[in-house]
Amino acid sequence: MDTSKIREVLNRHVDSGKIPGVVALISRGEETYVEAAGTMRHDGGAPMARDTIFRLASTSKPIGVAATMALVEDCRLRLDDPVDEWLPELADRQVLKRPDGPLDETVPARRQITIRDLLTSTFGLGLDVNAFGLPIQAAILEQNLMGYATPPPAPDEWMRRLGTLPLVHHPGEHWQYHLSLDVLGVLVSRVTGQSLDAYLRERIFGPLGMTDTGFHVPADKIHRLPVAYAPDAQTGEFTVWDEAEGGRYSSLPEFQSGGGGLVSTVDDYHAYFRMLLNHGTHGGERILSRPTVELMTTNRMTASEQARMYELADDKANVSLGLGKQGGWGIGMAVRTYRADYNPIGQFGWDGGTGTSAYADPANDVVGFLFTQTGMSTPDAAHLIHDFWTTVYQQLAD
Numbered sequence: 001m002d003t004s005k006i007r008e009v010l011n012r013h014v015d016s017g018k019i020p021g022v023v024a025l026i027s028r029g030e031e032t033y034v035e036a037a038g039t040m041r042h043d044g045g046a047p048m049a050r051d052t053i054f055r056l057a058s059t060s061k062p063i064g065v066a067a068t069m070a071l072v073e074d075c076r077l078r079l080d081d082p083v084d085e086w087l088p089e090l091a092d093r094q095v096l097k098r099p100d101g102p103l104d105e106t107v108p109a110r111r112q113i114t115i116r117d118l119l120t121s122t123f124g125l126g127l128d129v130n131a132f133g134l135p136i137q138a139a140i141l142e143q144n145l146m147g148y149a150t151p152p153p154a155p156d157e158w159m160r161r162l163g164t165l166p167l168v169h170h171p172g173e174h175w176q177y178h179l180s181l182d183v184l185g186v187l188v189s190r191v192t193g194q195s196l197d198a199y200l201r202e203r204i205f206g207p208l209g210m211t212d213t214g215f216h217v218p219a220d221k222i223h224r225l226p227v228a229y230a231p232d233a234q235t236g237e238f239t240v241w242d243e244a245e246g247g248r249y250s251s252l253p254e255f256q257s258g259g260g261g262l263v264s265t266v267d268d269y270h271a272y273f274r275m276l277l278n279h280g281t282h283g284g285e286r287i288l289s290r291p292t293v294e295l296m297t298t299n300r301m302t303a304s305e306q307a308r309m310y311e312l313a314d315d316k317a318n319v320s321l322g323l324g325k326q327g328g329w330g331i332g333m334a335v336r337t338y339r340a341d342y343n344p345i346g347q348f349g350w351d352g353g354t355g356t357s358a359y360a361d362p363a364n365d366v367v368g369f370l371f372t373q374t375g376m377s378t379p380d381a382a383h384l385i386h387d388f389w390t391t392v393y394q395q396l397a398d
Contacts (some may be wrong), residue, residue, distance in 0.1 A: 016296075020040070023054070027198055046223070050267065058356070060261055063213070064332065076192075087186065121175050121180045123167070123175070152255040159183075162214050174308070175329060181259030183259050208271040246383065332350075342389060347362075
């Protein structure tokens with residue numbers, strides 16, 4: 001692979017002054033290439049490095065979901081088990097008569113929520129970035145279930161708050177973004193009696209050697225975590241969203257978000273996605289079964305759900321530049337079902353609002369990551385991600 005053009009693209013974005021720093025990894029087969037450019041702060045500071053630790057945001061999802069899939073493998077959970085035993089807050093649900101209706105106009109849910117509903121993001125409630133003005137979306141934010149401005153409450157309180165809200169759709173009927181992955185984190189903790197962090201370390205991170213991945217950065221590594229920016233949407237001015245020292249990732253949070261709370265490095269995440277491409281094995285050791293990996297990386301969406309996901313992405317096309325238009329969703333990640341750009345059918349992975357992107361491509365045996373500290377409040381990080389993937393696929397030799 002000719003990496004000079006990839007380096008040129010990364011440096012061009014850094015030199016623009018809109019992306020302080022970036023670390024990228026591309027691997028194909030046994031060949032791995034890593035490029036770091038820029039600095040840890042927009043006004044200088046230490047240079048970005050291969051072992052820089054990044055906040056993954058929603059790029060956490062493909063990893064976080066592995067905890068539940070491991071419990072299904074071990075027969076501690078079954079896909080069509082109702083969740084009531086472990087998550088009584090979700091028993092006896094009410095459903096809005098209309099998605100845009102008042103919260104007190106509801107009907108009883110047609111059936112119980114199942115593990116499968118949570119895994120496929122169809123349990124009935126989720127984030128809709130195009131409908132923040134609707135009563136239910138406003139309530140999700142008011143209850144601090146997303147943890148944007150301040151960290152969310154402890155798991156039991158988080159579930160209590162979630163349980164006060166009606167569903168938007170009947171269980172199993174509609175795909176909705178994000179919330180199900182955080183519910184799964186609470187589920188894993190209650191089933192195992194361990195924190196989500198502890199269980200992931202035992203079952204996934206430890207066997208894969210992912211020593212820099214978790215829900216916080218220890219004090220002896222905090223210098224490797226850059227400041228995170230959410231640039232002003234109007235002016236582009238760098239606004240600090242989270243500092244490293246004393247920030248929200250400097251200690252283990254009470255609520256460990258499987259949908260958006262992990263930190264990692266490009267090499268750690270590479271170990272995880274290479275394991276998925278190897279049908280669940282790593283260094284001769286089996287981490288997940290082949291059927292589990294196939295379930296996770298196969299599109300689970302119906303045609304109507306795919307159309308809805310595309311609509312959500314298309315409404316933000318000027319910002320997303322194709323992010324979210326993959327056409328399908330598996331378990332915890334997007335699965336590309338049609339070819340609209342350079343990225344091929346079958347590619348799986350996801351992007352994060354903190355400026356992260358992670359995908360694997362079984363057909364070409366390619367894994368790629370692009371991590372920055374620049375949030376998606378402006379199009380700049382999405383521009384970089386788009387240009388990165390366009391350039392990667394141009395460089396592939398048959």
